[in-house]
Amino acid sequence: MNTPLLVQPLTGIRGYLVPMSCADLGETTQFFIERLGFRIDAIFPADNPRTAILSGANLTLRLGVGLTGGVTKLDVQCDDETQLGGETRSLIAPNGVEIRLVAAEPRMKEPVNRQELVLSRVQDGVHWTVGRAGLRYRDLLPNRHGGAFIASHIRILEGGPVPDYVHFHKIRFQMIFCRKGWVRLVYEGQGEPFVLNAGDCVLQPPTIRHRVLESSAGAEVIEIGTPAEHITMADHDMTLPTPVLDVDREFDGQRFVRYEKQRASWAPWRHDGFVASDTGIGEATKGLAGVRVVRPNAPTFVHQQQHASDFCFFFVLSGTTTVLQGEDAYELAADDSITIPGEMPYCFTRCSADLELLEVTLPANPVLSANA
Incomplete structure (x- = not known):
């Protein structure tokens, strides 16, 4: 017979018990109290204790002598998971359970930047x-x-x-x-x-x-x-x-x-024939990144330019343009984008009057060289 699916959440829940077996209840209990900050909520029977309920850090353990099916590993969230010394991030409880210390808030990864067009x-x-x-x-x-x-x-x-x-x-x-x-x-x-x-x-x-x-x-x-x-x-x-x-x-x-x-102001961009509205992100990030909206304001002359940056991205908001890179020509229209690696020469040409680009660079103001 199929069990009906519960559609209403259970009420009155006070917590969840994690079962854990041990041979020596006293030694294991002291370990969790002294090393991991747990406290005893219950222990029984009084004349020969075989079960203890411990709680700490929003977790409740049920330690039982000879208990079957208990957990053998326990992850503990820590603000500093290296506090045991060196690179050690785990310890073994007296009952053989591995206590693994993990970061409460995972760290940000910083991968190597592999640029490409x-x-x-x-x-x-x-x-x-x-x-x-x-x-x-x-x-x-x-x-x-x-x-x-x-x-x-x-x-x-x-x-x-x-x-x-x-x-x-x-x-x-x-x-x-x-x-x-x-x-x-x-x-x-x-x-x-x-x-x-x-x-x-x-x-x-x-x-x-x-x-x-x-x-x-x-x-x-x-x-x-x-x-x-x-x-x-x-x-x-x-x-x-x-x-x-x-x-x-x-x-x-x-x-x-x-x-x-609606509050945008415009000034000459780093490429001739264009103006840009700076978002202020360069100043707010202390030069880490720059974000601008770019428009043509004069006939665009073909000047190959290259930049020294970790990231250079253009998204076409409106209009059309062609990006020249060496002998290659990339035609772009609205909703197209191009990402250009540092040190790669490029230029914009055949820009429509209504062209508007979103530019994002890291750093905010990449060092440029230009050749006619």
Whole structure:
């Protein structure tokens, strides 16, 4: 007979017991008390104890003499999992159980940057995958520079509330550019929720708590981050918005930035014949990264240029252009992108009057050389 599926959560749950066998109850109990900070909740029978209930760090153990089927390994989350000395990250309890110390918050990986020229064009076919909170992801950098960078075109299919939660990222750099529609967001220390409209951009400093609240149907954003495989941590204790406004606060050396298209100002770009609107991310990251919106303002002359940078990415927001790289010509239109390695000569030509590019570079101002 099939057991009916429970559709309602169980009530009255106080905790979960982890069974563990031992031969010497007293010695094993003392180990968990003295080394791992547990306490005794119950022990029985009084005249010849064979079972002890211990609790600590949100875990309850049931130690039993001769118990069958108990755990043989136990992972313990620590703020410093190397505190036993040297590289040792485990110890053996008197009952033979291996206690493995693991980081309570996983560390950020820093892979080696393997740059390459990457072209992502809509006409070549677009594949969207389902990611966190039901968002659709288009990967603009499939090999991810060896894991050093990620570039994603993200789409929210349905409008309304987004099933998100307060969280933060362990990351070196992360920015969000609103491509289409709008997204309503809230950030730690930045006041009330606000709307990120098409053409707007934010810098999300490492560890800043935030939450996506709602969006328009079909909203799209471009997200750039390093490293590619970064860690997202939930914060169940923080409520947003926070009561204290602290717009100048630094998070791992970076300040939050909100760039609004309607307030944009324009200045000559580093390439002749173009102007750029700087988002302020270069200053807020102390030169780590730069994000700009770029437009042509004069006939473009073919000047091969190259940069000294870890990452140089262009996304076509509107219009068309051709990127020349040596004898190769790459035609780009709206929603196409190109990632150009450092030291590789390139230039833009045949730019339409309505061309607009999103540029992301690390560092903020790459050193350039130019040749006519």
